[in-house]
Amino acid sequence: MSLASLGWDAQFAASYARFDRRGNRPGRIARVDRGVCTVLTETGTTRASLAGRMLGIIARDPLAMPSVGDWTAVRRWDDDRFTVEAVLPRRSAIVRSTAGKAAEGQAVAANADTVAVVESLDPDPDAGRIERLMALAHESGAEPILVLTKADAVADPDLLAADLATAVPEGTAVIPVSAVTGRGIARVRDYIAVGRTLALIGASGAGKSTLVNTLAGAEVMATRRLRADGRGRHTTSYRALIPIPGGGVVLDTPGLRAVGLFDRRPGDAASPADGLALAFGDLEELAAACRFGDCRHDTEPGCAVAEAVANGLVTTRRLDNWRKLQREQAFERQRVEVRGRDGRRRGRRPKRNLHPWER
Known part of the structure; x- marks a missing residue:
């Protein structure tokens, strides 16, 4: 199949240039199963395992784990074994928060x-x-x-x-x-x-x-x-x-x-804006017009949000859900900050979600 039909373009080709060596070929991940990726290439479908270097990168940053839709450099070895050598820079990424104390995201x-x-x-x-x-x-x-x-x-x-x-x-x-x-x-x-x-x-x-x-x-x-x-x-x-x-x-x-919702930190690729603010752009715009900068949109005088709700321009359900998601985002941000402090206490630099091509 044609790589172009799968989304390959000049930008991905430029990212792949540093991995363009004998034995390597570009491909797009169609499925991931317990460390083995199904990769679509111009020569057909290939099953490739994660190489040692990739496993080290993933151990430091779970977000670097290859995901469906990723463009990769796949290497063929003499024994007809294939490995994923690198993941190319992501243009976009759907990332959700993981449960537990790790404060890590998962690329969907x-x-x-x-x-x-x-x-x-x-x-x-x-x-x-x-x-x-x-x-x-x-x-x-x-x-x-x-x-x-x-x-x-x-x-x-x-x-x-x-x-x-x-x-x-x-x-x-x-x-x-x-x-x-x-x-x-x-x-x-x-x-x-x-x-x-x-x-x-x-x-x-x-x-x-x-x-x-x-x-x-x-x-x-x-x-x-x-x-x-x-x-x-x-x-x-x-x-x-x-x-x-x-x-x-x-x-x-x-x-x-x-x-x-995973609160991605500054410097992350494919995270151009605050998704919650964009999804609730109408309420964000109203909040900016409130009399007080720290308005809780409840009983404060001059609240543009409360006025919009009273006039039927915004539903109470939407306002309540906005507040709920804001609380979740604040909690997630706190988890990330705590993780960073714990890392500094152990004498390590706080982690940033670096991708393989940034290392």
């Missing part, structure tokens, strides 16, 4: 041009979940859109879509789709022109894999019916990069049961 996917937050219109779409995932999508550095699946299962999908559009920043594309009738599929295809990557994130049962199958024109991802209580089944258990005939690639991810 890399180098997407567009991130689609996928939410099902049936049953009971969750605006709060859309807002959380939209913040994650904005933080990635890619263009976020909202795709609303199962439009054929509700009486008025346009009305529901208009209501859910209040959960995303103004100007964000909101696309109701149906794998049954084909509605909206052509609009989604526009985001996977040759060489472009569309990543899908959403809860189990949102219809991500069904959407991938529809775009691919074949059953490439397994699907299952919803449970009797209407909740999604956790069908897709791995992240996968799927080339689309006549187009670019789609990056499917397992249903995200819990998504923690």
